Amino acid sequence: MLRAIELAALGPEHDPNPRVGCVILAPDGTVLAEGFHRGAGTPHAEAAALADLRARGHSARGATAVVTLEPCRHTGRTGACSVALLAAGIVRVVYAVDDPGAASGGGGEALRGAGIDVVPGLEADRASALIADWLGTIRSEPEPSGVLxxxxxxxxxxxxxxxxxxxxxxxxxxxxxxxxxxxxxxxxxxxxxxxxxxxxxxxxxxxxxxxxxxxxxxxxxxxxxxxxxxxxxxxxxxxxxxxxxxxxxxxxxxxxxxxxxxxxxxxxxxxxxxxxxxxxxxxxxxxxxxxxxxxxxxxxxxxxxxxxxxxxxxxxxxxxxxxxxxxxxxxxxx
The missing domain is CATH 3.40.430.10 (Dihydrofolate Reductase, subunit A)
Structure with a gap:
């Protein structure tokens, strides 16, 4: 998770989307792939890590995804990360921060319902510090200021x-x-x-x-x-x-x-x-x-x-x- 947080910090600080990092681990704990979100309109961290996994010639079957933010469950300019992880064959997801978004949140529950082992809250404070402004705007909805x-x-x-x-x-x-x-x-x-x-x-x-x-x-x-x-x-x-x-x-x-x-x-x-x-x-x-x-x-x-x-x-x-x-x-x- 600490490595995922390091990856998340590589993303753009001033962007409508949060900075997120993802590490995919083999069953024995070996790092198989990494990814982070590079800004609005680009693949989310989980999708980037899965792309890195394929580029390295590895399979996600039986693997664990370690992510700084709960995988999203909605489709916007990119697909839902929870769906992508499930389709890839990930069997365990560990994430740091719950996604409070009305549309994007709930990915952990959806994965758990599909039989995936989901562990929330690991290093939540450190991961939250990277996306404090984004969390503030999402958690404040619906405030008079909208999402600002x-x-x-x-x-x-x-x-x-x-x-x-x-x-x-x-x-x-x-x-x-x-x-x-x-x-x-x-x-x-x-x-x-x-x-x-x-x-x-x-x-x-x-x-x-x-x-x-x-x-x-x-x-x-x-x-x-x-x-x-x-x-x-x-x-x-x-x-x-x-x-x-x-x-x-x-x-x-x-x-x-x-x-x-x-x-x-x-x-x-x-x-x-x-x-x-x-x-x-x-x-x-x-x-x-x-x-x-x-x-x-x-x-x-x-x-x-x-x-x-x-x-x-x-x-x-x-x-x-x-x-x-x-x-x-x-x-x-x-």
Whole structure:
């Protein structure tokens, strides 16, 4: 299983499909074949391993398939893996993580019903870590955000201000907090800001942990009707800029879903943050808090339509992390 997890890690991190690895073992434990999923539209890990098995001249009769994710039971752009394993003559399937998908899950039960020895849960924590975002989106269905995982990132003073009255906001948080935020960027599919943020701050929206650009750069998404100035830092001429000329957060998500995006970080100002929160499509908040007090200035969010404490938007604290003098609070809606 540890080898299967290594194989899974070779797959694309930023893809609509999960990273999965598979190892096929002979009855005596000898490795017969290996495979991993190379991205949406390509053979799943089990199919890739079976193809490798055939290429090596081996048979799957009496063999064991060790897979990081429960073999799927549905047919999409590729066939059902549970069916392929059964047809190949596999007699035992060991997998790490249950597939929670309504359409894709249940392959283990189907195999067990066909007389296959099925062992779930081996190294589940390690395997889950590779596909945490995918699991989050699948397990959250049906949430208002559909199949997108939306993180709202804020950086504020202790009294909830993101800028002073003169508009100055760089930098509220310190170097370690900013580096952490860039590391999150390096593992997301898209960054979302409004045109107001582009006009006020001229951000580049790149992922630069510790000042060095990450090999993976997320899509840069600008929401709103106002034009972006010529020469704006967000427009690098690399085809990674997405304009969504709307103020409707759901239209933003629909556009990103059509591009295969699974994981989004919203970094816009209060107007955009408020729109996403009021739409009920934020799954997680990353609140970076700096030990500063301004007493006035722009707040993290605007009017959320709440008039009494009993109607407050309540979240669940998942973690608290100190980053230099700053603190990161991660809160989730569920």
């Amino acid at each position: 995982r939306v993180i709202l990132k804020t950086a504020a003073t202790l009294d909830g201000r993101i800028a002073a009255t003169d508009g100055s906001s760089q930098w509220i948080t310190g170097r370690q907090a900013r580096a952490h935020a860039h590391a999150v960027r390096a593992h997301t599919d898209a960054l979302v800001v409004g045109t107001g943020t582009v006009l006020a701050d001229n951000p580049s929206l790149t992922a630069r942990p510790w000042g060095v650009e990450s090999p993976h750069q997320p899509l840069r998404v600008v929401v709103g009707h106002r034009p972006i100035p010529v020469g704006a830092a967000v427009d690098r001429g690399d085809g990674r800029l997405v304009r969504v000329r709307s103020h409707d957060p759901q239209q933003v998500l629909d556009e990103l879903l059509s591009r295969g995006v699974r994981h989004v970080v919203v970094e816009g100002g209060p107007t955009l943050a408020t729109a996403f929160l009021r739409a009920g499509i934020v799954n997680e908040i990353h609140a970076y808090l700096a030990p500063l007090l301004l007493g006035s200035g722009r707040s993290v969010v605007d009017d959320l339509g709440t008039t009494t404490l009993g109607d407050a938007h309540r979240w669940h604290t998942r973690s608290i992390e100190r980053l230099g003098d700053d603190v990161l609070v991660v809160a989730t809606a569920d």
